Amino acid sequence: MSKLWGGRFQKSTDKLVDDFNSSIRFDQRLYKQDILGSIAHAKMLGKQEIIPVADSRIIEKTLKEILTDIEAGKIEFDIAAEDIHMNIEQILISKIGDVGKRLHTGRSRNDQVALDMRMYVKDEIKEIQDMISNLQQVLLNISKENLETILPGYTHLQKAQPITVAHHFMAYFEMLKRDKARLEDTYKRTNILPLGSGALAATTYPLDREFVAQELGFDTVSLNSLDAVSDRDFCIELLNSLSILMMHLSRFSEEIILWCSHEFQFIELDDAFSTGSSIMPQKKNPDIAELVRGKTGRIYGSLMALLATMKSLPLAYNKDMQEDKEPVFDAIDNVKMCLPVFADMIKTMKIRKDRMYEGAKGGFTNATDLADYLVKKGVAFRDAHAIVGKIVFSCIQRDIGLDDMTLDEYKQASAIIEEDVFKAISLEECVNKRNIIGGPSGEMMEKVIRINEEYLT
Numbered sequence: 078m079s080k081l082w083g084g085r086f087q088k089s090t091d092k093l094v095d096d097f098n099s100s101i102r103f104d105q106r107l108y109k110q111d112i113l114g115s116i117a118h119a120k121m122l123g124k125q126e127i128i129p130v131a132d133s134r135i136i137e138k139t140l141k142e143i144l145t146d147i148e149a150g151k152i153e154f155d156i157a158a159e160d161i162h163m164n165i166e167q168i169l170i171s172k173i174g175d176v177g178k179r180l181h182t183g184r185s186r187n188d189q190v191a192l193d194m195r196m197y198v199k200d201e202i203k204e205i206q207d208m209i210s211n212l213q214q215v216l217l218n219i220s221k222e223n224l225e226t227i228l229p230g231y232t233h234l235q236k237a238q239p240i241t242v243a244h245h246f247m248a249y250f251e252m253l254k255r256d257k258a259r260l261e262d263t264y265k266r267t268n269i270l271p272l273g274s275g276a277l278a279a280t281t282y283p284l285d286r287e288f289v290a291q292e293l294g295f296d297t298v299s300l301n302s303l304d305a306v307s308d309r310d311f312c313i314e315l316l317n318s319l320s321i322l323m324m325h326l327s328r329f330s331e332e333i334i335l336w337c338s339h340e341f342q343f344i345e346l347d348d349a350f351s352t353g354s355s356i357m358p359q360k361k362n363p364d365i366a367e368l369v370r371g372k373t374g375r376i377y378g379s380l381m382a383l384l385a386t387m388k389s390l391p392l393a394y395n396k397d398m399q400e401d402k403e404p405v406f407d408a409i410d411n412v413k414m415c416l417p418v419f420a421d422m423i424k425t426m427k428i429r430k431d432r433m434y435e436g437a438k439g440g441f442t443n444a445t446d447l448a449d450y451l452v453k454k455g456v457a458f459r460d461a462h463a464i465v466g467k468i469v470f471s472c473i474q475r476d477i478g479l480d481d482m483t484l485d486e487y488k489q490a491s492a493i494i495e496e497d498v499f500k501a502i503s504l505e506e507c508v509n510k511r512n513i514i515g516g517p518s519g520e521m522m523e524k525v526i527r528i529n530e531e532y533l534t
């Protein structure tokens with residue numbers, strides 16, 4: 078079939094060029110957005126009497142049939158028709174001839190591709206947000222059951238102070254809240270209708286852009302046609318939001334991987350969410366967490382690819398911009414694979430409370446609390462820090478913990494230490510004394526969980 082734009086050409090396109098130039102291989106997934114956009118455009122053309130209303134109705138009806146046919150797998154796309162926009166228009170014209178040829182009045186493909194991508198990104202943002210909410214629900218449930226489950230908190234991956242599983246998991250809950258908010262923000266700037274921008278300089282037809290915006294569920298219309306067909310910021314913002322989301326999943330993955338190592342044994346992954354080794358019979362590997370961590374690099378790659386593609390493009394549309402699709406699609410697909418499997422992996426893993434508690438007992442995680450104990454008895458914090466430092470040093474020499482010291486030994490270090498020191502440095506006390514908003518005490522975490530339960534509804 079000859080090209081829809083073939084009028085001014087004497088030769089047909091080289092086969093290599095058809096293959097190289099064509100995007101139908103990957104942009105066919107935009108078929109629905111393209112058809113819905115065309116239906117709204119046709120309706121508006123009829124309403125404005127730019128084309129006969131009867132024609133617009135036929136176009137609308139036929140486009141709906143094409144949609145059904147595509148979904149039934151009855152349509153084979155044509156590489157020579159380049160992209161999804163021209164494929165659908167070509168099919169339309171093959172069905173209704175001259176009437177179909179009126180659809181593209183006052184519209185360009187630059188218009189169409191900007192519209193389709195926005196519609197697609199909007200839908201996907203909603204889906205990804207729902208998946209994040211699902212993961213948040215899993216974290217919240219585990220936290221509710223583990224308000225008192227103590228584990229060591231780390232800085233520099235060195236034991237620092239005791240916290241709880243609830244405190245640790247709800248930290249990720251907060252990160253995911255920001256991820257959802259970033260996506261929401263991206264959504265706002267994606268929710269602007271570009272259609273009506275023409276190739277770059279809008280159009281002479283009296284299009285009713287507000288009507289189209291309403292038909293397609295856009296908040297508002299773009300205010301500069303040159304910008305609207307050149308803009309892929311919303312794709313970059315999406316990839317940025319997804320990159321940060323993946324960064325969070327990757328950090329969590331890293332902890333999961335550490336925690337199920339033999340050295341930690343803080344958790345045990347469910348058999349259904351682990352894999353074995355082809356040679357070492359004993360192995361149970363955290364492949365899911367590793368692959369989520371690995372895919373993070375790939376999502377960053379997509380962000381970098383699109384930033385680099387857009388970097389020097391003059392206004393307005395340039396064919397380079399066809400390269401936006403694969404990174405955006407790939408990032409969306411991979412994030413949508415990661416989120417549910419990650420949530421299920423977390424949901425099914427076993428928390429080894431005994432191992433976590435053992436871990437929190439070692440490494441002097443209660444040393445700060447011993448210093449705070451002295452402060453409460455009137456010692457200046459800097460002096461208390463020095464006294465406890467010396468006590469810790471002597472314990473290290475003797476290979477014992479702070480709670481293994483006798484009261485006499487404590488008194489030698491500081492005469493003001495009394496019997497109540499042992500309660501003050503117990504892990505439970507260390508956690509529950511941290512009773513300000515943001516802290517790990519059971520009481521505070523309950524409060525925070527209640528706030529976040531409300532946020533999720």
Ligand code: ARG
Nearest residue numbers: 100160186187190396398399
């Ligand atoms: N396939 C193109 C893309 O993805 C659609 C827009 C093409 N416009 C053009 N004037 N060549 O960017």
